[in-house]
Amino acid sequence: MLPIVVEYNVEVLKKFAGLNRSGRLAHAYLFIGPRFVGKKKTALAIAKLLNCEQNIDGAKDIFCGQCPSCLKMQAMGHPDVSLIAPMTEGASIKIEQVRLILEKVKMRSFGGGKKVLIIGEADHLLTEGSNILLKTLEEPSPDTLLFLTATAVENILSTIRSRCHIVRFSPFEKVELEEQLVQNYNESKFSSHFLAFSAEGCLGKALQLRDSQSFDKKNQVINRFVFSEDEEYIKTVTQEDEDVKFLLEVLEGWVRDAVLVKSGIRDQRIINFDRLNDLNGFVKKLTFKELTELYSQVVKTQKMLSENFNVKVALAAIKLSM
Ligand SMILES: [Zn+2]
Incomplete structure (x- = not known):
C-alpha cells in the first residue's frame, strides 16, 4: 500500500x-x-x-x-x-x-x-x-x-x-504522531518515536527532521561524544555553530533520559528509546546527584552558546563528568 x-x-x-x-x-x-x-x-x-x-x-x-x-x-x-x-x-x-x-x-x-x-x-x-x-x-x-x-x-x-x-490547531499527542509516522510514512518504530518527541507533536516539523536524517545524526553524536574517547571530536564539532547546537540538544535529551532511567523510568517518556540498553549502562557509572548536575551543566552550556561564548572548555568539562 x-x-x-x-x-x-x-x-x-x-x-x-x-x-x-x-x-x-x-x-x-x-x-x-x-x-x-x-x-x-x-x-x-x-x-x-x-x-x-x-x-x-x-x-x-x-x-x-x-x-x-x-x-x-x-x-x-x-x-x-x-x-x-x-x-x-x-x-x-x-x-x-x-x-x-x-x-x-x-x-x-x-x-x-x-x-x-x-x-x-x-x-x-x-x-x-x-x-x-x-x-x-x-x-x-x-x-x-x-x-x-x-x-x-x-x-x-x-x-x-x-x-x-x-x-x-494543536499538535498531535506524541504517541499519535509516532503512530502516523509508522503507518503513513514507513518510518521505523524507534525513529518515529524520536522524531515525534523532537518535533513536539508537529507533523511538519517531524518530516523536516526526518528529511535531515536527524535520527541517524543524533546516534552518531551519542556514539562519538558519549561512547568514544575521540579527543578531536570537540575540536571538530565546535567549528560550526549549528553542529554544536545540535550536539547540545542531543546531550540535553540524553542526560534527561539518563536522569529518568536512574529514577526507574524506562517507558515511552524516554526520548532515546532506541538506546535503552546503552542508557542502562551509562547510568551505572553515575549517581543520581551527578546526573542532575550533569544536566544543569549541559543546559548552562546551551545558554553560553546562545550568548555566543566559546563552549569548547565547557564541552570538555561535560565529557569529563560522564
Ligand atoms: Zn479535484
Missing part, C-alpha cells in the same frame, strides 16, 4: 466541508497554532476542496487531488489561490506582497469557484500591511475566502482579529 501523505488537519478540512455545504462559510479565518502544525497546508487543502472539479456540489469531505484544479493548486499554479508569507525566516511581510495578494479580492474568479487568499505567518505583518488588510476585511467580497495563520492570537492586531473566525 502506498503511504497516504496527510500533512493537513483532516478534522478542520471536514469542518470546512460542512460549513460550505450549509452555506455558512465566513469571509476570513485566523488559524492559530505552533509552527509546522499544518496551518498553511490545511488552508491550501480547503482551497482544493472548494475548487475541486469532482466536488462541484460540495458533497465531499475531501478533494480528489487529480482533477486539473487540484493539480494546479498542488503546483501552486492556480490563479484563484495565492499565498504570501515572509520571504525569509523571521522577516516581516512586505507591504508589496500584501498589496498584490489583496488586489485579487477585486478580481473575478478564474475557475468560477472560491478565490482563496492565504497570509501565512501573519504575526509578521507590519502596521501598513495590517491597515490595508483591515480595509479588505471591512469590505469583504462574497467569492473570496481569506486565511491568516499565526502562532499566537496576541500577535494579531485586535481590529483584524475581531473580523476573523479563529480556528485553533
